[in-house]
Amino acid sequence: MLTKSISRRSLILTGCALPVVATPGMAAVVRPQLKHNQLSVPAPFDMPSIGVPDFSASRQFVITDYGAVPDDKRRNKIAISKAISEAHSVGSGVVVVPPGTWEVGSIHLRSNVNLHLAKGATLLFSDDPKDYLPAVQTSWEGIECFNYSPLIYAFNCRNVAITGSGTLQARLDLWKIWYARPKAHMDALVELYQLARHNVAVAKRQMATGEKNLRPHFIQFNRCQNVLVEDVSIVGSPFWTLHPLLCRDVVIRRLNVFAHGHNNDGVDPEMSQNVLIEDCKFDQGDDAVSVKSGRDMDAWRLGVPAKNVVMRNCRIVNGHQMMAIGSELSAGIENVLVDDCHFVGSGKLREGTTVPMNNLLFVKTNERRGGYVKNIHMSHVTATALEGGVLAVATDVLYQWKTLLPTYERRLTPIRDIHVSDVNVGTAQFRCSILGEADMPVRDVTLEKVKVKTLLSAPLTLQHVEKFAETE
Incomplete structure (x- = not known):
């Protein structure tokens, strides 16, 4: 075309x-x-329209025209890179992956380019770390660094997309070994934290060396604007599956994700604004969606909150939380809506890939984070069975960091304006558990028409909470 x-x-x-x-x-x-379609998203807060890139009039660049062959990883990487470069150079283009299985290493997108997977097409990504070098500017759990390239990576791009009904699949043999997080890996996390704490330049935080084993993201859009991910299926992931970092105007729709490794969240919008996640299916080993805004001093340096994030009409088969807020939230998180989403799994841990759903909405932070959380809404949600409950707020979530490092600077997180309505759950431990800080209570929480058919423990646990209201 x-x-x-x-x-x-x-x-x-x-x-x-x-x-x-x-x-x-x-x-x-x-x-x-390149044209844009302006997408209006209703929300209980001022949600700006989102600019969605329109590639319908753009020329197509088929990777086989550039030398791609199914089983030659090196040739495919060169061919895809050439097609992306030419599409970018002419103003805009659609890089087409035709039916078949195409082995490949890292793919770096450019502005005004749509990577399109035709029906029956699979991009099969190597698990050889050398295929993701040289290191690129990325992040690890909320701290910026130079690390192995994400399998698909876009940095400082405008109008960039991944579309089509094909599949993105990661080989996991080596990454599964790295999931174990041995001592050398944990030492590397401490090293990275100290580099950030002493404000060492990001370019000098080199993590793709030795046995640090910081796994790459599957897809990362870093500092991009007008991002579209549509219709693709994703199978397996070394780390977080889809990570819009410091992005603006992001639409993720009809995504089908199956990823059951360590830290395999579905979508992690971090310090990103004006984000829509809709009509997706998540089958995760971790959170389905987790809104983040950076860890501690690195996020304080960047100072960009996550803001205006809507998740609607999604189905979750497995996953720890339907929607997590944090725990990396040091630049602040505000204006989040979860609407018409449903957990359809059994909620029981069995052999294989079944992961019990803990909570529908989980706000998590700790005394090191600072930042803030405000104006969080969840409505019209159902679930079969939960290991936790409908709403949970915890202010002492440190995971492995509790023993890795001391608290160098204590900054509590103000949390307020959380509103949950029209929720129906079959079985859960509780409706709501809020464990706030005595020095900074959680404020202004409402539950309306929140029903759990079978409760296995106390319906409400409220610790250091001000202005809580529940109505039938």
Whole structure:
């Protein structure tokens, strides 16, 4: 499909400016700007419209035209890179992966490029760490660093997409070994924290060395704007599955994720704003969606809150939480809506990949985080069985960090304005458990029409909470 030809005069008359590119010995070439669709998302807060890139008029670049063959990882990486580069150079383009299984290493996207997987296409990603070098600017659990490239990576891009009904699949043989997190890995986490604490430049925080074994994300959009991920299936992941970091205007829809390794969250919008996650299916070994805003001093340095995040009409088969807030939230999190989402699993741990759902909404922080949490909404949600409850708030969640490092600076997290309504659950331990801090109570929490058919323990646990209300 070729780009539509539009006269420059007609575009000027309609107010559309075009970039002009001059090449030596040639007349200036006019390149059409990529169109955007403005998506309005209803929410109980001021949710700006989201700009969604429209590649319908963009030229296609099929990877086989650039030398791709199914079982040659090296040739496929070169072919995909060439197709992406050419699509970018002409103004916009759709890089097409045709039916078949294509072995590959890392893929780096560029602005105005859509990586499109045709029906029956699978990109099979290597588990050889050398395929994800040289190191790139990324992050590990809320701290910036240079580490192995995410399997698919975009840095500082505008108008970037992954679409199509094909599959992204990660080989996991080596990553499964790295899941074990031996002492060398834990020492590396301490090293990275200390580098951030002493404000060492991110470029000097080199983590892709030795036995640090900091696994790469599957997909990371880092400092990007106008991001679209649509229709693809994802199977397996070394680390977090889809990570929009410091992004703006992100749409993730009709995603089908199956990832049951360590830290295998589905989507982690971190320090990102204006994000829509809709019509997705999550089958996770960790949280389905976890909104984050960085860890401790690194997030205080960046100072960009996560804001305006909507998750709607999603189905969760397995996963620790339907929606987690934190625990990396040191730059603040506000304006989050979970609506019309449903946990459809059994909630019981069995052999295989069944992971019990702990909580539908879990706000988690600790005395080191600072930041803030406010204006969180969940409505029209159902679940079969929960190991925890509908709403949980915990202010002492440190996981392995409790013994790895002391508290260098105590900063509590103000948490307020959490509103839950129209929830129906079959079986749960509780409806609501809030464990706040005596020095900074959780404030302004409402539960309305929250029903659990079978409660296995006390329905409410409220510790250091001010202005709590529950109505039928």
